[in-house]
Amino acid sequence: MALRIGVIGAGMMGRYFAGTVASGILGADIVAVSSPTAREGGLRITHPNPFDLIKDSGVDAVIVASPDQTHEEFVLACLEAGKAVLCEKPLAPSAAACYRIVQAEVRIGKHLVQVGYNRRFDPAYAALKAALDERIAGYPLLLHCAHRAPGPSRNRTTDMMLSNGAVHDFDIARWLLGEEIVTAMVHLPPSRRSARDQFDPLMIVLRTDSEIFVDVEIFVNAVYGLDIRTEVVCESGTVALEPTRLTWVNHQGHAGSAVPQSTLARFAEAYRLQLQAWVDAVSSGRIVSPNAWDGYAATSVADACIESATTGQPTRVRLEGRPALYS
Ligand SMILES: NC(=O)c1ccc[n+]([C@@H]2O[C@H](COP(=O)([O-])OP(=O)(O)OC[C@H]3O[C@@H](n4cnc5c(N)ncnc54)[C@H](O)[C@@H]3O)[C@@H](O)[C@H]2O)c1
Numbered sequence: 001m002a003l004r005i006g007v008i009g010a011g012m013m014g015r016y017f018a019g020t021v022a023s024g025i026l027g028a029d030i031v032a033v034s035s036p037t038a039r040e041g042g043l044r045i046t047h048p049n050p051f052d053l054i055k056d057s058g059v060d061a062v063i064v065a066s067p068d069q070t071h072e073e074f075v076l077a078c079l080e081a082g083k084a085v086l087c088e089k090p091l092a093p094s095a096a097a098c099y100r101i102v103q104a105e106v107r108i109g110k111h112l113v114q115v116g117y118n119r120r121f122d123p124a125y126a127a128l129k130a131a132l133d134e135r136i137a138g139y140p141l142l143l144h145c146a147h148r149a150p151g152p153s154r155n156r157t158t159d160m161m162l163s164n165g166a167v168h169d170f171d172i173a174r175w176l177l178g179e180e181i182v183t184a185m186v187h188l189p190p191s192r193r194s195a196r197d198q199f200d201p202l203m204i205v206l207r208t209d210s211e212i213f214v215d216v217e218i219f220v221n222a223v224y225g226l227d228i229r230t231e232v233v234c235e236s237g238t239v240a241l242e243p244t245r246l247t248w249v250n251h252q253g254h255a256g257s258a259v260p261q262s263t264l265a266r267f268a269e270a271y272r273l274q275l276q277a278w279v280d281a282v283s284s285g286r287i288v289s290p291n292a293w294d295g296y297a298a299t300s301v302a303d304a305c306i307e308s309a310t311t312g313q314p315t316r317v318r319l320e321g322r323p324a325l326y327s
Helices: 012-024 050-055 068-080 095-108 123-133 158-177 268-283 292-311
Strands: 003-008 028-034 061-064 084-087 113-115 140-148 181-187 202-208 213-219 227-234 237-240 248-251 254-257
Touching: 003 012, 003 050, 003 268, 012 028, 012 268, 028 050, 028 268, 050 068, 061 068, 068 084, 068 095, 068 113, 084 268, 095 292, 113 292, 123 158, 123 227, 123 237, 123 268, 140 158, 158 181, 158 202, 158 213, 158 227, 158 292, 181 292, 202 292
Parallel strands: 003 028, 003 061, 061 084, 084 113, 140 213
Antiparallel strands: 140 227, 181 202, 202 213, 227 237, 248 254
């Protein structure tokens, strides 16, 4: 029988997940959608109250695609109901909230939570990870990341750029290097870009367990498109993502490629593979990474960055001991 999925949130991501399940995912159906708004983007809202959707015996598993600050209560309710949940990133906006989810999962004693760090499923990132694991250019020494978005993004505060945007890069750094990040330092440009407390671009410098430095540029008003870069400097060479090309255009004496304008365009295949992996795992009684610990660890780095952006000092990432469930 197909996995019966309920989706909480019918905005950009909720609609995208629902459409992707309908058109490209094997072994799953969307049977329920919850949103406070009566009908959103063509989706019929079956459960105005998300907790009714979670408790509904006709729903096997839940996708949480509502705003960040709602994730904790919905994920905890899924755990209480014993249902698998794919929660959009970040797992929650603070490390303390993420850790409450980790503790709840540990009490149950089994994995039910997957976090929507979709880049891990992107074919280009998967190839980069495989090349690093094979040590084709030796051990990694440095990691450079850039996360440029077209904007305009007037309402994103510096804290949101870190807790909602840069967390993708924190997760990727942990995953590619296979290490925890231990310190974080955020460098701000000299002046705000808007009245809403937005410093843009940000330069973040992280250090891992084994003293690998990671720099991350976060630029939410880069204007020209969504440009996600990752390069690992290794002992005898470098391994990097290719710039993403959707098309190659020869025109009026110029040759060049079109830059994706949105995350849905850049990561369409990653979102599809992430969903299929989740459906396959849940249908066979498992959960694949990134798990609740990964969600907690990435947000712990974001918390340290937010503190560093306020104090102007390098800040230690505070991580609780890793429970055996996640070893
Ligand atoms: N993985 C990625 O690349 C990626 C990209 C974009 C967004 N996201 C994440 O997805 C989540 C949703 O983002 P979005 O861009 O779709 O936002 P959105 O604003 O487009 O949609 C949010 C939806 O949640 C609903 N909602 C609001 N409050 C709610 C509540 N209390 N209970 C239930 N539903 C509620 C809204 O009505 C809306 O349908 C966020 O956590 C965001 O960080 C992830």
